Amino acid sequence: MPSIAYTYDFHRGRRLRRTAALRDLVRETRLTRDDLIMPYFVAETGPEDMVKPIGSMPGQNQLGMKAFVERVARAVDLGLKACILFGIPARKDPAGTQGYAEDGVVQRAVRALKARFPELVVVTDVCLCEYTSHGHCGLLDDDGRVLNDPTLELLARTALSHAQAGADIVAPSDMMDGRVAAIRSVLDGAGFEELPVMSYAVKYASAYYGPFREAAESAPKSGDRKSYQMDPGNWREGLREAAADVAEGADFLMVKPAGPYLDVIRQVRDAFDLPVAAYQVSGEYSMIKAAAQLGWIDEERVVLESLMGIKRAGADLILTYFTEDVLARLQG
Template sequence: MASAFVNVPCNVGAIKGLDSQTYVGLKPSLNQQFNCVMPKIMANPRRVLVVRASERRSEPIPKMGLTDEECEAAVVAGNVPEAPPVPPKSAAPAGTPVVPSLPLNRRPRRNRKSPAMRASFQETNLSPANFVYPLFIHEGEEDTPIGAMPGCFRLGWRHGLMEEVIMLGCFRMTILLLSKDPFPVCCSTESEGNLLQVVKARDVGVNSVVLFPKVPDGLKSPTGDEAYNDNGLVPRTIRLLKDKFPDLVIYTDVALDPYSSDGHDGIVREDGVIMNDETVHQLCKQAVSQARAGADVVSPSDMMDGRVGAIRAALDAEGFQHVSIMSYTAKYASSFYGPFREALDSNPRFGDKKTYQMNPANHREALVEAREDESEGADILLVKPGLPYLDIIRLLRDSSPLPIAAYQVSGEYSMIKAGAVLKMIDEERVMMESLMCLRRAGADIILTYFARQAARVLSGEKRS
């Protein structure tokens, strides 16, 4: 097809978002002569084309009205549209030495030079789906603040008047209706405190909780029989939550310390020895009671030998093959648990827990525990505490095909909160970095009191 060359005046915008104030040394283009190549078959070959550069960066440059063939023909003829000049090399500060470039074949900083590139090559990602939100519960009607854990409460089992929570989608809670009308008799034990915390957590994508009960002293005993009461605090709470949120994943704690008058995770003999097999017998009944109430995952945190296999057999015998076991595989006798014990009033009445919890100095022993738990039927292996034991998380991640959990314990939480109050650290950034470190070390899920707060950050919610 023959073409005719026609000289027509036109204002050509250089590029979207370009202005002379942004780019130093660039002058606006006015009345440039642009040789447009136009086919002879066009009905009106002497078209005047005017293109005005956008005045704001967000405004698109108006189209010239040319066909693809006309634009290509113009470029072939040498009439290339104007583009911004190559940006000048940024000047170094005065006094910077002039040196030859290092002969490096690889410069890792190239993949870190912009936010977009850093995001492209990020190896570890963090999501609210990775969080399990611990909830402290008690029999009272008020939410009681926990002094050593700012922002955490013992949540009341009965109080408030929540009538209905409407769910839209699987993980998002969108509407909360409150009413002054009393509940029907069958719903009179529903707890606004517990439910409201779950609503707030699920509203930002957290769909897993783990329950820890503060049991009245009058129900505690040397053998912890309240642990397997089907109408006890934990089974009642499970039934309540499952009734309101059927898809909520509920983890439970399997151990006797909240129910023991001695404050230990097992039955204590009169000479102070923690009895292993007798304790495991009680734990099996506790796990079955929790499964019967609707628990999705039972989590033995007691560190008794052989309890995973015994609990698996007990669950299967009662028809709960679908209930998972998250074993506290490497639970260390740590000093980071102090605030938690205040929350549950579960300090041991005497002695310590070093005969059943692991020695913080030991690394290889974690492999022994992990192999036993795997062989006995554990579904998830947990390391506690989290951040001080990143090497143990990585050890289990590299040696086991099972999902790995990490517990960012109360001491870790409280130290970050305290450091923020003293303005020594940026709470939000340290919180997110600590959680990312747990994920990077190999944790698939993280039990953390920051779950709701961190999920809000991940959802893009601005700081208050």
């Protein structure tokens, strides 16, 4: 066959894709164990060694305190660098008092982790929804409306109790206006000026949270959270929320959920010079797990691709329930 005489030059991109070694050499975005934060659900609703499977989140469990520490120990052996804690208390009330109790489940969990793993970065979720009998993230008035300003004092009290227990980072997820300023003021006044605040700055009222509400037993008893979490159609509003939190003293900005809001992660990354976290939430996890169990996808490849997409969009840190699985793969 005669040779082809091209009258133009063209880009030979395949040269750098020819072998696995070449592809590794020129990879632009890399996922490492330093990027990942593992969420855990610590419960005082059963024995200390309780491992209670979460039906809608295969592979995830509510853990009694002893089982929780043992689970974290295995993850630390795999290279876990950071985790975030959610508590399920034995009792709830309208003011969520167990959320800021000195002997609350999260406070005890923090002490247990820091005593055994002092180098592990322990992040605590600061919210009231897991602790209130009505399931909302703040105090309610007689008509069932969430009260913003009275809730701020309780959120700040919760963050302070986590700091006193030894938390490395507090992460308010409630979406009350002014919560970062309130938390920063109380922490600074109590001598915790160096404790960072990771704000759930851009948190949407998402349908992807369903499995989490089973896991954390935090579904609202009435109504929904649309009056304080963001409308999924808005991205400019997200930048306003992030800017407000930066002005109030946030040290990290988080976008939640991650996968459906990759464009928002990029917008936040480009607009602000703070570390950006993204939460691959329970619904994202459960969909991948369900499809994998049906044999429709290759779970390992889809997990890594989804996390790479979040990282490529601009996230510095990723909160994901797949953390332990990825750590095992990275170690192998």
